[in-house]
Amino acid sequence: GIRSASLIHRETNIPLSTIYYNIDKLKQTGSLKHRDENRRPRVLGGKEKKAIGQYIRYNNEITLNEIKENLSKMHHKSVSTSTISRHLHKYGYKNVVPQSTHMLTSDEKQRRVQWAKKRINDDFNNTIFTDEFSFQLFRNTVRRWTKNPNQEFKCSPKNRQKVHVWGAISVKGVFTCHTFRCNLNGSYYVSILEDYLLPAATRE
Known part of the structure; x- marks a missing residue:
């Protein structure tokens, strides 16, 4: 094999200082393995890991900085x-x-709960459940990493729009769904039943 440090350096681009260090180590110990005492100790021990799990279970909205502070105060442990x-x-x-x-x-x-208990033995094979829900657009819920939080802005319209969703399910699965943006009143709800629910039920 190659025994010249300068040649190894040219072939591998490994710094000469590293090569000389490992050559000396090989001469002294006969091995390039790190000794156990040179290994970095584990930052998180069993107690700290258990504590982190308890923090999360007690409050799953806790932040990393709060966990760090708790470990420092309660366990005198400095962890990033x-x-x-x-x-x-x-x-x-x-x-x-x-x-x-x-x-x-x-x-x-x-x-x-009372409704469910009262109908626990009912036959729902011929029953259809319907419901509606609204989704608001342009919600600012996306987190960002930044060094200047006060300078982070997200443009959003003054009047945020909503999309409404009506859907129907049964024991057979999802029947149908319909999206709309107008206000849901009695006449429009009847039209949804006529235009979407009845055709879907007929197909089933």
Whole structure:
């Protein structure tokens, strides 16, 4: 093999200082492997990993900086947010914007439970459920990374538009759906039933 440091440098572009260091190491130890004491200790130990899991379960809206501060205060451990982020991703966590959903009051929840209990033995083979929902356009929910948060703006129209969706389902799956932008009143709802629900039910 090649034994000249300068030739190895020309062939591999490895810095000469690195080559000489490894040659000396090979002469002294007979190996190029790193000794165990030279390895960097793990930044996150078992206690810190357990603590992070508890933070997430207690408050899944906690930020990386808050986790970092908690580890510093409670465990006297200095850990970077990037290390915490890698740990959470390793265990399947993702930082996402939650989807919007209707907020039910305690009374609404209770009435839904009672309705389900009352009809637990009903036959729904000939039943169709319908509902409608509105999606607001130009919602500013996308996060950004920046060094100047106060200078980050997202243009949006003064009057934000909405898209309404009406849909129908049964035990057989999705029946049909319809999108519209006008206000849903009685006459328009009847037209939806006539133009979309009845034809879909007839096909089934």
